[in-house]
Amino acid sequence: MGYYKTGRDFHEARWDEPVILELGEPGQRGVLVPEADPEVMEKTGDMDSLLPLKLRRRNRPRLPELSQMQVLRHYMRLSQEVIGTDINIDIGLGTCTMKYSPKVNEQLVRSEKLQELHPCQDESTVQGILEIMYRTEQFLKAVSGMDRVCLQPSGGSQAIFSNVQVIRAYHESRGEGAKRNEIITTMLSHPANPGTAATLGYRVLTLMPGPDGLPAPEDLKKLLSEHTAGLLITNPEDTGIYNPRIREFVDLVHEAGGLCVYDQANQNGLFGITRAADAGFDMCSYNLHKSFSSPHGCQGPGTGAQCVKEFLAPFLPSPRVTFDGQMYHLEQGGPESVGKLRKFYGVPAVLVRTYAYIRSLGPDGLKAVSETAILNNNYLIKKLLEIPGLSLPYGSGRFRMEQARLSWEELTKETGVTTDDICRRIVDYGFQDYFASHHPRIIPEPFTPEPAESYSKDDIDEFVAAFRAIAEEARTDPELVKTAPHRAALSSQIHEDWLDSWDHFATTWRAYKKHKKKEAEGSDI
Amino acid sequence: MSTFVHPYLPNSVPEVRREMLDELGVSSVREILENVIPEDLLFRGRLDLPEPVRSEYELRRHVMSILNKNVTTEDCISFLGAGCYKHQVPAVCDELNQRGEFLTGYCGDTYSDHGKMQAIFEYTSMLGELLDADCVSYTTYDAGQSVCSSFRMAVRVQEARGAKRSVILVPDTMDPEILSQAESYTRSAAVLKPVPRRADGRMDRKALSALLSAGDVAAVYYENPSYLGFLDDDPESIAALAHAQGALVIARTDIAALGVMESPLNLGADLVCGDIQPLGMHIQFGGGQAGYIACAEDLSLLKQFPTYMYSLCETDREGVYGWGRAMNYRSSHGSRENANEYFGTETGLWCITAGIYLASMGPQGMYDLGETVLRTTAYAAELLKEVPGVRADPFGGAKFQEFVVDFTGTGLTVREINKALLKYGIFGGKDLSEDFPELKESALYCFSELTKKEDIQLLVKALKEITGGKR
Numbered sequence A: 001m002g003y004y005k006t007g008r009d010f011h012e013a014r015w016d017e018p019v020i021l022e023l024g025e026p027g028q029r030g031v032l033v034p035e036a037d038p039e040v041m042e043k044t045g046d047m048d049s050l051l052p053l054k055l056r057r058r059n060r061p062r063l064p065e066l067s068q069m070q071v072l073r074h075y076m077r078l079s080q081e082v083i084g085t086d087i088n089i090d091i092g093l094g095t096c097t098m099k100y101s102p103k104v105n106e107q108l109v110r111s112e113k114l115q116e117l118h119p120c121q122d123e124s125t126v127q128g129i130l131e132i133m134y135r136t137e138q139f140l141k142a143v144s145g146m147d148r149v150c151l152q153p154s155g156g157s158q159a160i161f162s163n164v165q166v167i168r169a170y171h172e173s174r175g176e177g178a179k180r181n182e183i184i185t186t187m188l189s190h191p192a193n194p195g196t197a198a199t200l201g202y203r204v205l206t207l208m209p210g211p212d213g214l215p216a217p218e219d220l221k222k223l224l225s226e227h228t229a230g231l232l233i234t235n236p237e238d239t240g241i242y243n244p245r246i247r248e249f250v251d252l253v254h255e256a257g258g259l260c261v262y263d264q265a266n267q268n269g270l271f272g273i274t275r276a277a278d279a280g281f282d283m284c285s286y287n288l289h290k291s292f293s294s295p296h297g298c299q300g301p302g303t304g305a306q307c308v309k310e311f312l313a314p315f316l317p318s319p320r321v322t323f324d325g326q327m328y329h330l331e332q333g334g335p336e337s338v339g340k341l342r343k344f345y346g347v348p349a350v351l352v353r354t355y356a357y358i359r360s361l362g363p364d365g366l367k368a369v370s371e372t373a374i375l376n377n378n379y380l381i382k383k384l385l386e387i388p389g390l391s392l393p394y395g396s397g398r399f400r401m402e403q404a405r406l407s408w409e410e411l412t413k414e415t416g417v418t419t420d421d422i423c424r425r426i427v428d429y430g431f432q433d434y435f436a437s438h439h440p441r442i443i444p445e446p447f448t449p450e451p452a453e454s455y456s457k458d459d460i461d462e463f464v465a466a467f468r469a470i471a472e473e474a475r476t477d478p479e480l481v482k483t484a485p486h487r488a489a490l491s492s493q494i495h496e497d498w499l500d501s502w503d504h505f506a507t508t509w510r511a512y513k514k515h516k517k518k519e520a521e522g523s524d525i
Numbered sequence B: 001m002s003t004f005v006h007p008y009l010p011n012s013v014p015e016v017r018r019e020m021l022d023e024l025g026v027s028s029v030r031e032i033l034e035n036v037i038p039e040d041l042l043f044r045g046r047l048d049l050p051e052p053v054r055s056e057y058e059l060r061r062h063v064m065s066i067l068n069k070n071v072t073t074e075d076c077i078s079f080l081g082a083g084c085y086k087h088q089v090p091a092v093c094d095e096l097n098q099r100g101e102f103l104t105g106y107c108g109d110t111y112s113d114h115g116k117m118q119a120i121f122e123y124t125s126m127l128g129e130l131l132d133a134d135c136v137s138y139t140t141y142d143a144g145q146s147v148c149s150s151f152r153m154a155v156r157v158q159e160a161r162g163a164k165r166s167v168i169l170v171p172d173t174m175d176p177e178i179l180s181q182a183e184s185y186t187r188s189a190a191v192l193k194p195v196p197r198r199a200d201g202r203m204d205r206k207a208l209s210a211l212l213s214a215g216d217v218a219a220v221y222y223e224n225p226s227y228l229g230f231l232d233d234d235p236e237s238i239a240a241l242a243h244a245q246g247a248l249v250i251a252r253t254d255i256a257a258l259g260v261m262e263s264p265l266n267l268g269a270d271l272v273c274g275d276i277q278p279l280g281m282h283i284q285f286g287g288g289q290a291g292y293i294a295c296a297e298d299l300s301l302l303k304q305f306p307t308y309m310y311s312l313c314e315t316d317r318e319g320v321y322g323w324g325r326a327m328n329y330r331s332s333h334g335s336r337e338n339a340n341e342y343f344g345t346e347t348g349l350w351c352i353t354a355g356i357y358l359a360s361m362g363p364q365g366m367y368d369l370g371e372t373v374l375r376t377t378a379y380a381a382e383l384l385k386e387v388p389g390v391r392a393d394p395f396g397g398a399k400f401q402e403f404v405v406d407f408t409g410t411g412l413t414v415r416e417i418n419k420a421l422l423k424y425g426i427f428g429g430k431d432l433s434e435d436f437p438e439l440k441e442s443a444l445y446c447f448s449e450l451t452k453k454e455d456i457q458l459l460v461k462a463l464k465e466i467t468g469g470k471r
Helices: A038-044 A068-080 A103-109 A127-144 A156-173 A192-199 A217-223 A246-255 A310-315 A348-384 A409-415 A419-429 A457-476 A478-482 A496-500 A509-521 B014-024 B029-036 B056-067 B091-097 B100-104 B114-131 B143-160 B176-186 B205-212 B235-244 B332-338 B348-384 B414-422 B453-467
Strands: A148-150 A182-186 A203-207 A228-234 A259-263 A283-287 A304-308 A320-323 A328-331 B167-171 B191-195 B217-223 B248-252 B271-275 B291-295 B310-314 B321-325 B402-406 B442-446
Touching (some): A068 B091, A068 B100, A068 B114, A068 B348, A103 A348, A127 A148, A127 A320, A127 B056, A148 A310, A156 A228, A182 A192, A348 B029, A348 B056, A409 A457, A419 A457, A419 A478, A496 B321, A509 B114, B091 B100, B100 B348, B114 B291, B114 B310, B114 B321, B143 B217, B143 B248, B143 B291, B167 B205, B205 B235, B217 B235, B235 B248, B348 B402, B414 B453
Parallel strands (some): A182 A228, A228 A259, B167 B217, B217 B248, B248 B271
Antiparallel strands (some): A283 A304, A320 A328, B271 B291, B310 B321, B402 B442
């Protein structure tokens, strides 16, 4: 049935493409730049009068010099050495919600009506984009049950950051800023939760999962005090286990005078099923590049949506989009606002895509997204657990939401093949390498798949078949897996130890060249 | 579950869904949900969202009917900059960054996404050439984020030296949005203090010396070109004063100027930061921003970067390179709350695009860009001086792409003038009257390689008519 297929004779493109600084010839041009009009040239004299000598560049930058076709070809080749979600079944990158990014939405955001709009234009000339922002805010109010939405965060982590800023501003407004200096989060929440809290100067307290994989309200009680500023929690966490006692957490934190923030990076199984506000949360955040279909762009730009209850609205970043019934406006925040979160107003293209995505699905479609994501996931787990050596920590007898964190521990014990080996080997089957786990790996040999609603049953079956084949290889020919990949763009394993050594740290070609030169001269780096 | 079958939902076909449910031994997804979510938390209503738009055609028509209300910088002549700069976007940039592989890749790493890793490294390498920097960060959200992190880095460098220094001195002409961002971001670790300006707008060296002498300054930050467009022709003297007092120097520059202008790193700065939006990103209502931080190879600085850092690795085959995230414990992905700062999904597609831009432009393209902008800006400043009552470029001296135009003498507000200019199809400069009330009715005008002589002449004509009472 369908297009289910195993045993593909896959090989990723392998161009052995040189680093671009080694390409080209002096004098070649990739693009020409408009020149000043002769009259402008004449009236402005020589360059010395325009740029003081001390500021004049002394040496030409050693940028490559290539003709246009050669630039294009180089990058076309590099693109062929990337396995994006458009290329193959991207179930492996769990927590990232690698769903389909509709092409019609790409056509929309490439319109000149968005691309060539300047953020400082007069409000009367940007009514279209402000309307998209305003309407999208209304949609997210419906999805979350919250009262106010800010679409300016540049990604999920910045939305969490902005929520922690609001926590700080709220307690300061009540004269408790200094006293409430602790933020509580959970070990299985995204690292941006403790990361943002620490960035803003908070002491971070972390709840560990119990035997059932969930943090317990009893443990939370021990951490709560007059110092509690707030709780940052995800539900479901990356295990996909929905925490049924979530309301107890919220109530306990509220009793202690803290605020509750729901990191909804894992929203894809929750549309129309349960809402942050209904569980008592004061704030939540969404990753619009995940649950709302914007392409991930090789790591951004994304957008995070920050949603809050009315009493926190005065603290939101500036400006806000308002509507007076006829015109949309950008209104500067008041004295209690946390101020600017980033230049201008976020990443508008992601908002256009979000708007289009919601409009293309409607209320029933969005709910069907979540129901399908949950169905896909439980089907996937069932099929994966038929593979000997793969297990589901924290109990396999219950249903999960939209993703799960499995473990290859048994296979590793039996064969010595680790999750990192399998992660490399899966590339030989044409899949993007998978997401093992966030740091730290409290589940041994982790593997976190997330079969978003975009994947067909056949896709899931093919994905499972590939892992079944690798598990077999681990038993019959472990070296094959340990030395993988063999059919990827990169033909050889990197010297992994270089990544943990300042001596080899080179983020530029020139730094690498310098290291090599020093090495050749026999001196220390 | 409904019988809703949608192109984005293959398993919404009832037969397939039934097969999967049977496999799980349940009759519906609702049954699963009732099993795992407490009843009082299950949402019983229907989301308050509009009914779906059925087809792609209708969707496009609907969304475009909204977006078409926008009037763009292609419809009008724009003199807006203030941190978002319209430049030529080479067609290869647009062509390549819509490739599905780049567009829909994400966290794939060394092996599945070798091409992505190489493209990122090539970007940092080329930016390194332009900045004369050995170390370049992965892209941040925007210039503001790179400024915020540079400030925090400086404080950490001082801490590592055993110095308790938490003051960051900033120019009093600092980009007001970035200042707002930085004040909130750095508050738990640093105090920002403005350095007064001289009559010509540049940082007052005497005041700078006095502030530095307190001995609590972690770093001096300057912008060259300044937010208001003028250039300080002797940034080395700022660096000398700062270094003499044990402070670091952080510079923000405009990346588009560096084909003609010296890198701040060669003029005494320890860290340089800014935005790469000018390098191939459309202005897209501010959505094309992406930041960078760079420095020379100095371990005390390298240790403090908070972003991912993509580092080159040799492999078992000579001449074949791979890449990975190096020294990752620095970032919150590597050590949660013990990290230097938090980190998340940033602006990967723009970093790849900027690499394509720099590879296309080459050294000559970047030189031509810088020269054309310098000339056009100087030409505009001269021509605007012809308008009675208008003080163009009150701070004088060298400038890059922007300068202040003071309309106070015309008796009109910037708001009134910009409204009137709209009727000529012109977007006047950014109104500065709220952020810089001491400049009274002033606006920040921006020019680029795309600004034609005729555009400036039309602006001057329009301003003469507006300020002369003719509309």
